[in-house]
Amino acid sequence: MTLLSVQHLTKHFQIHALGREVRPFEGLSFELKAGEFKLVTGPNGAGKSTLLRCIYRSYLPTSGRAVYHSSLGSIDLACAADVDITLLRRSEIGYVSQFxxxxxxxxxxxxxxxxxxxxxxxxxxxxxxxxxxxxxxxxxxxxxxxxxxxxxxxxxxxxxxxxxxxxxNRLLLLDEPTASLDLAARTALLRRLRELKERGVGLLGIFHHPEDVGSLVDNGIEIQIQEEEVAVGRQA
Ligand SMILES: Nc1ncnc2c1ncn2[C@@H]1O[C@H](COP(=O)(O)OP(=O)(O)OP(=O)(O)O)[C@@H](O)[C@H]1O
Ligand SMILES: [Mg+2]
Structure with missing residues (x-):
């Protein structure tokens, strides 16, 4: 069962002070199934955290869709009302940051x-x-x-x-949660993630040391650095 369907998702940041636009990712598409663990990879600054924040809706995507199949029906996280996002965060979508x-x-x-x-x-x-x-x-x-x-x-x-x-949760977003953990806590986390996966929770995670979760990962999605930054708001 598909839990999340990301379609042509794009995020641009306007850096007004510099008259430039940063484009972490463009036209990204993938699906995440219930019980699937997808690893998000790519170099520093590629846009991995930005992708998770767009899905958790800490950031508003620039365009595209992120259709989440909630227990109450389907909803596009890219344009859902804040009140619906708050409800989903309380009941279905979890996010673990590094801090x-x-x-x-x-x-x-x-x-x-x-x-x-x-x-x-x-x-x-x-x-x-x-x-x-x-x-x-x-x-x-x-x-x-x-x-x-x-x-x-x-x-x-x-x-x-x-x-x-x-x-x-039904969908769990993990942004480098193991960075400062000792072995005992990493083991506890792995045990808990395995349990969640077996229960059908979909997991989308960034791990600095993927070997921490190696046995749980089903597949990956790689985000590349976009070569060009784009100047905006200025006439040539
Ligand atoms: N709120 C923001 N305003 C402007 N630019 C931003 C913002 N958030 C992120 N960026 C830029 O978007 C790009 C992607 O950042 P992001 O944090 O998603 O990278 P990352 O792949 O998670 O990197 P790392 O591996 O270092 O954690 C970077 O160039 C960053 O400077
Ligand atoms: Mg990051």
């Missing part, structure tokens, strides 16, 4: 429990599951009640993963 964005005075447990609380899970159960998730990724229990703003990069990333993966 946690900790809030001041929110404990690790609180941050991890939040997606469950938003989904209407009762607080005691949400906190219990948050503790299980933190345990799984190997965050020391003495840090659970502490504020992640002061955590090390790896500790923050454990909180980030525990939070992003606490709720079942």
């Amino acid at each position: 946690l964005r900790p809030r001041p005075r929110a404990s690790a447990l609180e941050l991890v429990a939040e997606p469950l609380l938003h989904a209407g899970v009762a607080r005691p159960l949400a906190l219990e599951q948050a503790a299980t998730s933190l345990q799984e990724f190997g965050l020391k229990p003495e840090l659970w009640e502490a504020y992640p703003t002061t955590f090390s990069g790896g500790e923050q990333q454990k909180v980030n993963l525990a939070r992003a993966l606490i709720r079942p």
